[in-house]
Amino acid sequence: MGVCINLTYLGPELEENFGLDLLFGLRGLRQTPPDVLVVSIDKESADALNLPDDPRKWPRSLHASLVEKLSSEGASVIAFDMIFTEKHSIRDDNAFAAALKRADNTVLCERMKVENILLREDEGNHSGELNITKIIAPIEPFSQAALASAPFPIPKVSNKVSQYWMFTTVSGDKPTLPVVAFQVFTMQVYDEFIRILKKADPDQSDALPHDKNAIINTRGIGKLIQDIRHIFQSEPEIAEKMLEELQKSRTSSTDQKKYQIIRSLIKMYQNNSNSRYLNFYGPARSIPTIPYYQILAMKERSSEDRQQFDIKGKTVFIGLSQLSPIDQRESFYTVYSESHGLDLSGIEIVATAFANLIEDLPVQPVNFRVYLIIIFFWGVGLGIICKQLSTTATFYSIIGLITVYMILAVFQFKNYGVWYPVITTIFVQPVLAIFAGLGWNYIEVRHERQNIRKALGFYLPDNIADQLSANIESIHSSHQIVFGICLSTDAEQYSSLAETMVPKELGNFMNRYYETIFKPIKEHGGIVSDVIGDSVLAIWISAYPESVLKQGACTAALEISREMLKFNKESVNFKLPTRIGLHSGHILMGNIGAIDHYEYRPVGDIVNTATRIEGLNKYLKTQILVTKEVINNLDGFFTREIGEFKLAGKTKSVIIHELVCRLEEANEQQRKAYVVFTVALELFRKRSWDEAIGEFQETINILGSDGPSEFYIKLCRQNKEIDPGELWDGVIAMEKK
Numbered sequence: 001m002g003v004c005i006n007l008t009y010l011g012p013e014l015e016e017n018f019g020l021d022l023l024f025g026l027r028g029l030r031q032t033p034p035d036v037l038v039v040s041i042d043k044e045s046a047d048a049l050n051l052p053d054d055p056r057k058w059p060r061s062l063h064a065s066l067v068e069k070l071s072s073e074g075a076s077v078i079a080f081d082m083i084f085t086e087k088h089s090i091r092d093d094n095a096f097a098a099a100l101k102r103a104d105n106t107v108l109c110e111r112m113k114v115e116n117i118l119l120r121e122d123e124g125n126h127s128g129e130l131n132i133t134k135i136i137a138p139i140e141p142f143s144q145a146a147l148a149s150a151p152f153p154i155p156k157v158s159n160k161v162s163q164y165w166m167f168t169t170v171s172g173d174k175p176t177l178p179v180v181a182f183q184v185f186t187m188q189v190y191d192e193f194i195r196i197l198k199k200a201d202p203d204q205s206d207a208l209p210h211d212k213n214a215i216i217n218t219r220g221i222g223k224l225i226q227d228i229r230h231i232f233q234s235e236p237e238i239a240e241k242m243l244e245e246l247q248k249s250r251t252s253s254t255d256q257k258k259y260q261i262i263r264s265l266i267k268m269y270q271n272n273s274n275s276r277y278l279n280f281y282g283p284a285r286s287i288p289t290i291p292y293y294q295i296l297a298m299k300e301r302s303s304e305d306r307q308q309f310d311i312k313g314k315t316v317f318i319g320l321s322q323l324s325p326i327d328q329r330e331s332f333y334t335v336y337s338e339s340h341g342l343d344l345s346g347i348e349i350v351a352t353a354f355a356n357l358i359e360d361l362p363v364q365p366v367n368f369r370v371y372l373i374i375i376f377f378w379g380v381g382l383g384i385i386c387k388q389l390s391t392t393a394t395f396y397s398i399i400g401l402i403t404v405y406m407i408l409a410v411f412q413f414k415n416y417g418v419w420y421p422v423i424t425t426i427f428v429q430p431v432l433a434i435f436a437g438l439g440w441n442y443i444e445v446r447h448e449r450q451n452i453r454k455a456l457g458f459y460l461p462d463n464i465a466d467q468l469s470a471n472i473e474s475i476h477s478s479h480q481i482v483f484g485i486c487l488s489t490d491a492e493q494y495s496s497l498a499e500t501m502v503p504k505e506l507g508n509f510m511n512r513y514y515e516t517i518f519k520p521i522k523e524h525g526g527i528v529s530d531v532i533g534d535s536v537l538a539i540w541i542s543a544y545p546e547s548v549l550k551q552g553a554c555t556a557a558l559e560i561s562r563e564m565l566k567f568n569k570e571s572v573n574f575k576l577p578t579r580i581g582l583h584s585g586h587i588l589m590g591n592i593g594a595i596d597h598y599e600y601r602p603v604g605d606i607v608n609t610a611t612r613i614e615g616l617n618k619y620l621k622t623q624i625l626v627t628k629e630v631i632n633n634l635d636g637f638f639t640r641e642i643g644e645f646k647l648a649g650k651t652k653s654v655i656i657h658e659l660v661c662r663l664e665e666a667n668e669q670q671r672k673a674y675v676v677f678t679v680a681l682e683l684f685r686k687r688s689w690d691e692a693i694g695e696f697q698e699t700i701n702i703l704g705s706d707g708p709s710e711f712y713i714k715l716c717r718q719n720k721e722i723d724p725g726e727l728w729d730g731v732i733a734m735e736k737k
Helices: 002-006 010-027 043-048 060-072 090-103 140-145 177-200 212-217 221-234 237-249 256-270 292-296 346-359 368-388 391-416 423-456 462-470 494-500 503-523 547-570 605-620 668-685 689-703 707-721
Strands: 036-041 077-083 106-120 126-136 148-151 163-165 275-277 289-291 315-320 479-491 527-532 535-542 578-594 597-603 624-627 637-646 654-662
Touching: 010 391, 010 423, 036 292, 036 346, 043 289, 043 292, 060 077, 060 090, 060 292, 077 177, 077 346, 090 106, 090 140, 106 140, 106 177, 148 177, 148 221, 177 212, 177 221, 177 237, 177 256, 177 315, 177 346, 212 221, 221 237, 221 256, 237 256, 256 346, 289 292, 315 346, 368 391, 368 423, 391 423, 479 503, 479 547, 479 605, 494 503, 503 527, 503 535, 503 547, 527 597, 535 547, 535 578, 535 597, 535 605, 547 578, 547 624, 547 654, 578 605, 597 605, 605 624, 605 654, 605 707, 637 668, 637 707, 668 689, 668 707, 689 707
Parallel strands: 036 289, 036 315, 077 106, 077 315, 106 148, 578 624
Antiparallel strands: 106 126, 163 275, 479 535, 479 578, 527 535, 578 597, 624 654, 637 654
């Protein structure tokens, strides 16, 4: 029955209108890639700039200023989801055209207009209608100045938007705005793309221009897209060859972002479909959005306030996007349309499509054949369960199967964008299977009762047999939010050690190693929360922040470091230098796990940050690093500020200090050196690279060696070669753990 339903329009329509909504709801919101940004033309901007609410009446000199601002801030692509098919003020139009030409990375939107032509016979009688779709480009100064232009028609199913066109079939497979914007964005890897194509098929690579600057100068992006698509359509195996070649050329030093861009570009052309399903990130404004007027006011803002305007390397989409449903002029009903009426704007649809292309993570329905196979075997399985098990067992079995199926379906949807059928499998087929099972069981029970009645009739009067056959009874969660300090340790050279020791010897050695670490932790009030391989996680917890916790954690860290020196001296053949990281904040404590396995452990960003801080030691050649939160208002310890770091995988920065020793243990040499280091760090933040290098070198001269100083000297030299820019705030971003 499920297969029959899905062979009609009803099954797929149910899945698209309700199943897709269910999967998005269960998946939740998703982080957008960092390469996309929306500049919203909204009422807020109109009011701030004292302009009409209708953006068509805005002076185009403002758009020129906007383009110049974005270009100067390093935007990779600037795409307008606005129609510029009518002339305005000559002066304003010329200013806008000049700005587009100077930017050399702008994409404008084309208008699609459908005209109805009446067809008549020779006698003049009406014989039908012909719909012709015309592409209306921006006015000539703009179309010539912009790098490219493209339309963006949006298909609707039952007035809901769930897909977008990549290529418009009604206009000669013309690429749409997100595809063109993505191709412009990927011009940064065009040389590598051509190199991989040449290895896969030298003849086809010769059919494409090799000079990307010539493509840009001649405004040949649209033709390039169609030429590449023709190659991939004529020889589908090229895509697989290129992906294999890309994987072969990938090394540990390969730029992961560059690899992903090239891979996504190949996958975009590999897909022969003209449309794709949108993998939404959330409701309106889920994609980072900056109002139009704030971009224009960037220079008036302080460098601290401008941190939110990180535009460098991003593709910026400009278009209508209102915060109030009352003000929305252009909106589209989607799965994330809100109950008070706020829909996604057209520019957010474009940006979502572009972001999907970057990630190569659109929503992909399973192959229709696979779809029917799933429906068939799922129905068969449910039917067998309903047939073989009792009613109670059937109910719990179906609930269990549905749960497992939904977990798998949501997992596939969340991580790979794969869309499995859920309405038919979860709501339709189980109900049909249960009713079919009940009906079958009813028939069997009725048949058995008839047999029993017939058997009883051989031994009992008819009325007693009837009574017995009709009624045989006629015969006779504990979770808690707390303040905690997390201490994370990790041993260097553990992998090499594990290779050289037999398991039993390694086990005995690691037991002594852990005993050395555990003892200071327990003596100073800590709890060993987790041990994985050579890493230890310890915690100090209390209902409120207490200095005694910080005192205990820092003392334990110093004692671990001291005891590990003794341990490594006593271990003649095997040594395990140990790094330590500490961070504090609020965490969730409780029994965490599932099924038959639970652990009492902390959960929260504090834990993850502590492990990242521990890993920072290997880059700074230090032993104990702590955050400002740990040593704040803590006396009795000799520390020095190392700097402000944005750790790998983190969006917020933390100020890191090195925990050196107890205050009374610090010698004069250390005190003098760390004063010089503090001066050097301040010079580094002021971008005085040469002076900072001198002070860091002086620190090394005093101490003999100093890992943080060596780290900063290298960083200063890098910054001298590639200036981080005026917006740089001294925060050091660590890309690796």
